[in-house]
Amino acid sequence: MDLSDELLELSYDPLLDDGARNAVYTCLDVQPDERVVLIADRGSLEVAAALARQLRRAAAEFRSVILEDMAERPIRYLPMEMETALEWADVSIFTAAAQPGELAMRRAMTAIVTRKRMRHGHMVGINYRIMMEGMRADYRHVEALTNWVWDKARKAKEITCETPAGTAIKAVFDPKLKWIPTPGIISPEKWGNLPGGETFTAPARVDGVYVVDGALGNWLAAKYGDMRRHPMAITIVDSRIVDVECANAEALEDFRQYVATDENSDRVGEFALGTNTAVRDVIGNMLQDEKIPGVHIAFGHPYSEHTGADWVSSTHIDVVGRDFNVWFDGVPIMKRGRYLCNGDL
Numbered sequence: 579m580d581l582s583d584e585l586l587e588l589s590y591d592p593l594l595d596d597g598a599r600n601a602v603y604t605c606l607d608v609q610p611d612e613r614v615v616l617i618a619d620r621g622s623l624e625v626a627a628a629l630a631r632q633l634r635r636a637a638a639e640f641r642s643v644i645l646e647d648m649a650e651r652p653i654r655y656l657p658m659e660m661e662t663a664l665e666w667a668d669v670s671i672f673t674a675a676a677q678p679g680e681l682a683m684r685r686a687m688t689a690i691v692t693r694k695r696m697r698h699g700h701m702v703g704i705n706y707r708i709m710m711e712g713m714r715a716d717y718r719h720v721e722a723l724t725n726w727v728w729d730k731a732r733k734a735k736e737i738t739c740e741t742p743a744g745t746a747i748k749a750v751f752d753p754k755l756k757w758i759p760t761p762g763i764i765s766p767e768k769w770g771n772l773p774g775g776e777t778f779t780a781p782a783r784v785d786g787v788y789v790v791d792g793a794l795g796n797w798l799a800a801k802y803g804d805m806r807r808h809p810m811a812i813t814i815v816d817s818r819i820v821d822v823e824c825a826n827a828e829a830l831e832d833f834r835q836y837v838a839t840d841e842n843s844d845r846v847g848e849f850a851l852g853t854n855t856a857v858r859d860v861i862g863n864m865l866q867d868e869k870i871p872g873v874h875i876a877f878g879h880p881y882s883e884h885t886g887a888d889w890v891s892s893t894h895i896d897v898v899g900r901d902f903n904v905w906f907d908g909v910p911i912m913k914r915g916r917y918l919c920n921g922d923l
């Protein structure tokens with residue numbers, strides 16, 4: 579059922595307009611008469627209403643669908659209503675909380691987006707605070723910083739990282755695997771998260787200890803939030819998890835079960851650098867936290883359709899830490915979470 583009229587009539591905090599305007603005009607560059615599908619859940623209706631208002635002002639033709647109206651959650655498949663709407667659209671926006679088991683549905687959605695070369699804003703876990711912070715970024719500056727980091731990262735053979743919490747990892751890279759910049763300015767070549775601001779690849783090998791004193795990804799983010807009080811130390815050898823320690827026993831068990839889902843769920847599939855300078859600290863929500871200037875990694879699916887990696891996984895879970903020092907081939911690129919651009923931008 580198309581609920582566009584209901585969304586347009588729904589009241590919302592007008593302070594959301596800045597972030598919604600950024601999403602529609604700057605990040606997605608929605609043009610008059612383009613067809614847009616807005617996919618939301620009940621928990622994100624206020625954000626969806628702000629986006630709907632901007633889509634109407636952009637003179638776009640848009641449809642909206644609500645997840646809970648299509649099936650009982652968690653939804654583990656792509657509902658026909660979503661598939662039909664995506665096939666109709668030129669541009670798509672997804673605003674919904676992450677729930678256990680829904681990654682398969684989201685991957686089916688983004689497979690259509692990739693095949694059709696749609697501009698797609700992926701806002702899994704969007705909330706009021708993110709709309710007021712990461713979505714209010716100067717995305718032209720984020721784009722410039724992302725491209726600066728991307729250009730240096732794609733030439734690096736080795737990246738090393740350290741944090742005060744105890745992270746000490748070394749990653750090496752295969753020049754055949756692509757680094758992908760996702761600055762929040764979304765093009766048909768690659769759909770992107772909103773808020774945007776990162777560059778990533780599938781690393782050839784990662785070794786060391788990554789301490790998660792920021793946030794865990796997927797549905798664990800909503801459950802455990804900011805991990806500063808109970809950091810998780812993940813020991814990695816040849817890109818595989820060999821040990822995990824955490825004082826929060828429940829978080830430890832949930833994470834261990836997640837990364838045991840399939841044969842590659844415990845393998846580092848993503849190595850990324852956040853580049854959204856409007857994000858100043860971890861808030862316990864991966865949608866924004868992974869964009870904080872620093873290094874985050876993910877276990878599971880390596881976005882092989884974009885990076886060129888020759889393996890896959892049914893899962894993908896990001897982890898974030900704080901206050902990174904980073905070196906590209908021994909040259910310092912970041913100190914305590916601040917890029918050392920030296921006026922290059």
